[in-house]
Amino acid sequence: MENQEFEILLNKFIEGNISSEELNVLENSSEFSTYKKILESSSEFSTPYVDNDKSFNAFMEKTKFNEKEQKPVRKLNRYYLVSGVAASLIFLFGLFQIFNTNETYATDFGEQLAVLLPDSSEVVLNSDSFLEFNKKDWKKNRKLNLKGEAYFKVKKGSKFEVVTSEGSVAVLGTQFNVNQHKNFLEVHCFEGKVRVVRNKEKFILTQGDAVRQIGNAAFESWNFSEVSPTWKNFESSFKNTPLRFVVQSLIKTYGTTVISDNVDLDKRFSGSFPTNDLEIALKTITTSMNLTYDLEEGKKVTLRSKE
Amino acid sequence: MEVGDKSLCDSKVFEQVYKTNATALRNFVYYKCGDIDVAEDIIQDCFMTIWKKCSTIVFKSVKSLLFTMASNAFLNMVKHKKIVLEHQKLNKNINDRTNENPEFLLEEQEFLKKLESAIADLPDNEREVFLLNRIDKKKYREIADLLNISIKTVEKRMSKALKQLRNQIEGI
Numbered sequence: 001m002e003n004q005e006f007e008i009l010l011n012k013f014i015e016g017n018i019s020s021e022e023l024n025v026l027e028n029s030s031e032f033s034t035y036k037k038i039l040e041s042s043s044e045f046s047t048p049y050v051d052n053d054k055s056f057n058a059f060m061e062k063t064k065f066n067e068k069e070q071k072p073v074r075k076l077n078r079y080y081l082v083s084g085v086a087a088s089l090i091f092l093f094g095l096f097q098i099f100n101t102n103e104t105y106a107t108d109f110g111e112q113l114a115v116l117l118p119d120s121s122e123v124v125l126n127s128d129s130f131l132e133f134n135k136k137d138w139k140k141n142r143k144l145n146l147k148g149e150a151y152f153k154v155k156k157g158s159k160f161e162v163v164t165s166e167g168s169v170a171v172l173g174t175q176f177n178v179n180q181h182k183n184f185l186e187v188h189c190f191e192g193k194v195r196v197v198r199n200k201e202k203f204i205l206t207q208g209d210a211v212r213q214i215g216n217a218a219f220e221s222w223n224f225s226e227v228s229p230t231w232k233n234f235e236s237s238f239k240n241t242p243l244r245f246v247v248q249s250l251i252k253t254y255g256t257t258v259i260s261d262n263v264d265l266d267k268r269f270s271g272s273f274p275t276n277d278l279e280i281a282l283k284t285i286t287t288s289m290n291l292t293y294d295l296e297e298g299k300k301v302t303l304r305s306k307e
Numbered sequence: 308m309e310v311g312d313k314s315l316c317d318s319k320v321f322e323q324v325y326k327t328n329a330t331a332l333r334n335f336v337y338y339k340c341g342d343i344d345v346a347e348d349i350i351q352d353c354f355m356t357i358w359k360k361c362s363t364i365v366f367k368s369v370k371s372l373l374f375t376m377a378s379n380a381f382l383n384m385v386k387h388k389k390i391v392l393e394h395q396k397l398n399k400n401i402n403d404r405t406n407e408n409p410e411f412l413l414e415e416q417e418f419l420k421k422l423e424s425a426i427a428d429l430p431d432n433e434r435e436v437f438l439l440n441r442i443d444k445k446k447y448r449e450i451a452d453l454l455n456i457s458i459k460t461v462e463k464r465m466s467k468a469l470k471q472l473r474n475q476i477e478g479i
Binding site for chain 2: 007010011014015029034035037038039041043045046047048050052053055056058059062106147
């Protein structure tokens with residue numbers, strides 16, 4: 001018999017999937033009896049006996065000893081993890097609510113909002129603006145954060161400070177208007193005395209004074225005769241203001257998008273536009289600035305130079 | 308976590324895994340090193356590693372992992388004892404089989420002694436395959452899985468082992 005064939009049959013015999021004919025072939029070969037005896041005898045061998053219960057107990061003793069050095073790392077169930085995080089978020093939010101005594105007010109495009117402060121000082125927020133102050137601490141610390149434009153009528157008392165990202169305005173008891181855009185701060189003083197600080201530069205205003213600083217340029221100041229800001233009467237007025245900031249006011253008031261095409265935005269504009277009629281506002285601006293405008297869907301404004 | 312996927316970190320599950328696999332694993336190491344105390348030490352080290360890393364191990368893979376670990380642990384060992392097997396007949400025959408022909412008994416005893424020493428003389432990889440099949444009654448498929456080798460290799464080692472055993476016993 002071929003050696004290889006014999007091996008295949010022998011392996012089949014060991015695995016127990018040999019057919020009777022194949023077994024006959026095997027049994028007829030001379031060496032099979034020895035193999036069979038080897039296989040049968042060897043299957044009755046055994047290894048030295050070890051009791052697995054004892055083995056396990058010995059192992060547990062070892063683990064106890066080992067655990068003192070290093071505890072097995074346990075994986076946190078994902079659901080516990082998620083609910084844990086959620087619970088702590090809720091807890092932190094609660095804490096925030098308890099300790100956060102900051103009052104905030106915000107206006108959307110075209111909105112105005114009158115706010116009465118705890119000392120009965122008055123604030124009127126112009127459109128798309130944000131005001132924040134600490135209610136609890138108000139008596140000691142009359143300090144507000146402002147983004148956008150607001151008119152203040154301050155009761156006499158301790159220092160009253162309006163902080164914007166473009167500088168701060170501090171007063172003792174007065175009426176004034178603060179208008180802030182990015183890189184732009186304009187303050188009108190209607191009564192009393194106001195101190196404006198921006199980029200460490202100070203400027204003191206008295207009644208009828210207005211001041212403006214654009215970017216890092218020098219303060220511009222002028223006088224005016226109104227007794228309260230015109231925007232309170234649905235009119236935004238500007239004096240010698242770069243068109244760029246006039247357009248920003250327009251966007252804030254009407255919530256439109258403005259695309260300017262071939263227009264010099266640094267050109268200065270003096271005048272006013274109504275805050276409740278977009279068509280008239282656009283006409284007012286474009287006529288005096290020698291521009292044309294397109295208004296699509298009541299929202300998209302395109303400005304073009306006439307030249 | 309999948310339903311029905313047992314965690315090794317559960318001490319009950321671990322105990323069960325230990326007790327069902329310890330004998331086979333210990334025997335496997337014993338076939339290699341021939342020293343039951345060393346085998347016991349090695350398997351306890353393997354179980355220790357598994358216990359410490361229980362969270363990272365998939366339950367299904369634990370058996371083959373244990374065998375791989377035991378195999379690797381053995382590679383690091385230099386000492387090597389000759390394997391000693393006990394034969395059930397060898398121990399029993401004095402009491403149970405006195406009615407048989409004493410000449411036959413003597414012959415049988417001699418055969419078993421020869422077989423035992425022939426097994427001890429086999430190369431490690433052939434001996435472990437041969438004994439996993441004969442003593443632990445494992446199918447070729449199982450052996451192949453445990454040792455990470457193909458069935459063909461198992462068959463080859465088995466054939467070679469048998470040939471060498473026969474040659475040694477018959478004194479060829």
